[in-house]
Amino acid sequence: MNFLESIRIAFRALAANKARSLLTxxxxxxxxxxxxxxxxxxxxVQNEVTGSIEGLGSNLLFVLPGQYDAAGxxxxxxxxxxxxxxxxxxxxxxxxxxxxxxxxIQGGATIKSGNRSMRxxxxxxxxxxxxxxxxxxxxxxxxxxxxxxxxxxxVALGASVVKQLFxxxxxxxxxxxxxxxxxxxxxxxxxxxxxxxxxxxAQVYMPVTTAQRVLGVDDIGTIIVKxxxxxxxxxxxxxxLRVMRPRFGDEITVFSQEQTLGILSDLLGTLTYMLAxxxxxxxxxxxxxxxxxxxxxxxxxxxxxGIRKAVGARTYDxxxxxxxxxxxxxxxxxxxxxxxxxxxxxxxxxxxxxxxEVTLWAVAMAFFFAFGVGVFFxxxxxxxxxxxxxxxxxRYE
Amino acid sequence: MSHASTATxxxxxxxxxxxxxxxxxxxEVNALxxxxxxxxxxxxxxxxxxxxxxxxxxxxxxGLLDTPTKGQVILEGEDxxxxxxxxxxxxxxxxxxxxxxxxxxLPRTSAQAxxxxxxxxxxxxxxxRTRRAKNALERVGLSDRLGHFSSQxxxxxxxxxxxxxxLVSNPSIVLADEPTGNLxxxxxxxxxxxxxxxxxxxxxxxxVTHDDRIARHSQRVVRILDGRIQSExxxxxxxxxxxELRDLPAxxxxx
Ligand SMILES: Nc1ncnc2c1ncn2[C@@H]1O[C@H](COP(=O)(O)OP(=O)(O)OP(=O)(O)O)[C@@H](O)[C@H]1O
Ligand SMILES: [Mg+2]
Numbered sequence: 001m002n003f004l005e006s007i008r009i010a011f012r013a014l015a016a017n018k019a020r021s022l023l024t025x026x027x028x029x030x031x032x033x034x035x036x037x038x039x040x041x042x043x044x045v046q047n048e049v050t051g052s053i054e055g056l057g058s059n060l061l062f063v064l065p066g067q068y069d070a071a072g073x074x075x076x077x078x079x080x081x082x083x084x085x086x087x088x089x090x091x092x093x094x095x096x097x098x099x100x101x102x103x104x105i106q107g108g109a110t111i112k113s114g115n116r117s118m119r120x121x122x123x124x125x126x127x128x129x130x131x132x133x134x135x136x137x138x139x140x141x142x143x144x145x146x147x148x149x150x151x152x153x154x155v156a157l158g159a160s161v162v163k164q165l166f167x168x169x170x171x172x173x174x175x176x177x178x179x180x181x182x183x184x185x186x187x188x189x190x191x192x193x194x195x196x197x198x199x200x201x202a203q204v205y206m207p208v209t210t211a212q213r214v215l216g217v218d219d220i221g222t223i224i225v226k227x228x229x230x231x232x233x234x235x236x237x238x239x240x241l242r243v244m245r246p247r248f249g250d251e252i253t254v255f256s257q258e259q260t261l262g263i264l265s266d267l268l269g270t271l272t273y274m275l276a277x278x279x280x281x282x283x284x285x286x287x288x289x290x291x292x293x294x295x296x297x298x299x300x301x302x303x304x305x306g307i308r309k310a311v312g313a314r315t316y317d318x319x320x321x322x323x324x325x326x327x328x329x330x331x332x333x334x335x336x337x338x339x340x341x342x343x344x345x346x347x348x349x350x351x352x353x354x355x356x357e358v359t360l361w362a363v364a365m366a367f368f369f370a371f372g373v374g375v376f377f378x379x380x381x382x383x384x385x386x387x388x389x390x391x392x393x394x395r396y397e
Numbered sequence: 398m399s400h401a402s403t404a405t406x407x408x409x410x411x412x413x414x415x416x417x418x419x420x421x422x423x424x425e426v427n428a429l430x431x432x433x434x435x436x437x438x439x440x441x442x443x444x445x446x447x448x449x450x451x452x453x454x455x456x457x458x459x460g461l462l463d464t465p466t467k468g469q470v471i472l473e474g475e476d477x478x479x480x481x482x483x484x485x486x487x488x489x490x491x492x493x494x495x496x497x498x499x500x501x502x503l504p505r506t507s508a509q510a511x512x513x514x515x516x517x518x519x520x521x522x523x524x525x526r527t528r529r530a531k532n533a534l535e536r537v538g539l540s541d542r543l544g545h546f547s548s549q550x551x552x553x554x555x556x557x558x559x560x561x562x563x564l565v566s567n568p569s570i571v572l573a574d575e576p577t578g579n580l581x582x583x584x585x586x587x588x589x590x591x592x593x594x595x596x597x598x599x600x601x602x603x604x605v606t607h608d609d610r611i612a613r614h615s616q617r618v619v620r621i622l623d624g625r626i627q628s629e630x631x632x633x634x635x636x637x638x639x640x641e642l643r644d645l646p647a648x649x650x651x652x
Contacts, residue, residue: 002520005517009517012506016505303501304503304504306501307501307502307503307514308514308518309462309486310460310462310489310495310501311489311490311495311514311515311518311562312486312487312489312490312491312515312518312519312566313486313518314482314483314486314487314518315482315483315486316483317518390462390463391457391462391463394462394497394501
């Protein structure tokens with residue numbers, strides 16, 4: 001008997017029991033849809049995060065106080081000394097080939113305007129901050145060098161902040177209160193969407209000197225360095241470490257963009273695999289459902305198997321008939337599941353800020369996994385069927 | 398017992414001292430106690446005996462559906478005793494057509510598809526299968542029932558589909574176990590007429606029955622008692638089923 005014939009027989013049997021076939025498929029449909037959807041979200045988040053980091057440019061170095069291990073994991077011992085603005089200026093003077101050396105402070109604060117208020121992240125830097133932050137100005141301007149020197153109370157707002165405090169208004173020239181101090185709004189940024197470390201649109205940008213006063217600190221968090229030539233990034237990293245050694249010893253770490261990206265995408269990749277694994281379990285449960293129904297089906301059709309054997313079906317013919325039936329269930333379930341999961345992912349990214357991206361790779365994986373589930377869980381019932389003694393099967397009632 | 402004076406037709410089926418013993422809860426049941434039987438090409442033989450005498454057991458064994466506890470079964474010169482289940486399946490497919498008392502058609506499957514079944518397993522192409530199945534159904538007078546499921550056919554019609562299925566692959570022997578057992582007398586005679594017609598065309602037929610009248614449609618009757626061959630005889634006044642049908646009252650319309 002040829003293969004096509006087996007397929008026809010299998011489909012006829014499935015069509016004879018439509019409701020049961022559909023319910024059996026449901027397990028696989030849900031499993032595959034879950035795999036596609038969750039892996040889609042995982043991939044979407046991963047791409048957005050790495051994209052937003054890459055958006056900063058490939059020639060950035062992040063200088064942090066304290067000792068991090070090479071992989072970036074683990075909590076560092078608290079640094080005995082933190083950076084100051086002077087440390088940034090020192091690097092700028094002593095290391096060549098750098099476009100910008102930007103001292104950065106980030107911290108939480110409350111912003112108010114009239115009776116509206118909001119929790120925001122203050123992102124403070126020097127006038128070169130616009131070189132290293134990825135947000136794009138829609139209107140107004142960035143703070144100037146003179147304003148950094150004078151610690152002026154000027155602020156540029158992220159898109160969500162504008163939406164919250166000045167809905168439908170032009171915020172430029174308006175005044176706001178941050179931690180009780182009055183600021184003048186000089187610019188605002190276009191929306192970027194959610195990203196690493198929360199909503200970047202909920203940030204406000206101000207001079208680093210102003211931020212020190214508002215937040216009541218005299219040190220800074222990190223120093224971001226922009227290297228002129230991406231090729232020179234390793235040299236710049238070595239130079240910075242060398243220059244800072246007299247001040248910090250080993251308690252200083254320089255991450256390149258690439259390293260940060262690597263760490264993050266490893267982390268998010270692991271997360272995606274975990275999601276796939278969890279969804280995979282439901283696919284497995286679907287497979288067990290197929291096996292269950294196939295066992296029932298073999299039992300019910302014992303006499304049919306006997307008849308087929310009596311007229312000349314060999315072991316292989318019966319085996320392939322039932323395996324194909326199981327695989328047809330799982331593959332049809334898989335295809336439907338892919339369609340539903342894909343549609344769900346598209347709908348999700350269209351209607352919510354959750355990014356999702358269904359890759360061909362994920363679709364292929366889900367398909368072959370569903371196929372494998374059918375084979376794996378179909379073989380045992382099919383084997384049982386194929387081993388039936390013809391006379392026992394014919395006598396079965 | 399049957400010694401032909403002219404050239405003897407070749408042997409299609411032979412059993413040599415076949416025994417079958419079942420063990421049921423520790424009790425030995427000797428269903429067959431040494432059966433040696435020879436069936437020659439073109440013969441129509443009845444196996445007769447009371448209930449429980451071992452007729453079905455013997456038929457399953459010569460039909461290669463079951464294996465003997467001891468002894469040999471030789472079909473078309475091939476010794477089946479040492480064959481694997483798959484080899485037996487191929488022999489059944491090639492040489493044997495079955496007609497069972499309970500029809501044994503596939504449920505929810507059309508008459509035509511049922512008849513095509515043996516051809517599927519011998520690898521006949523779809524077009525050729527259709528042609529041969531239609532032809533076989535025509536021979537049993539069911540050309541107008543090709544698409545009917547077994548549940549939409551009368552018992553007599555179902556048995557005729559089974560006869561069509563048995564003859565579609567041009568077997569060398571048709572084995573029928575109580576083919577008329579579930580049928581009214583007219584349908585029974587119709588089935589016997591078909592088996593006789595097949596036999597007239599050269600196919601060897603073995604009919605199992607406990608009904609003396611059915612047995613007398615054959616050329617030879619082998620009587621079985623308690624798992625042994627008790628006697629064999631040539632049927633002198635063989636009943637021609639076709640003529641029998643003509644003599645039946647006309648109001649009983651068949652089909
Ligand atoms: N699978 C089995 N297990 C145990 N005993 C069996 C089995 N099949 C048949 N037998 C026994 O073997 C003997 C012969 O049975 P068989 O079915 O061959 O009789 P039969 O001549 O066909 O009878 P009937 O005319 O009633 O169909 C019986 O005593 C029966 O109980
Ligand atoms: Mg019987």
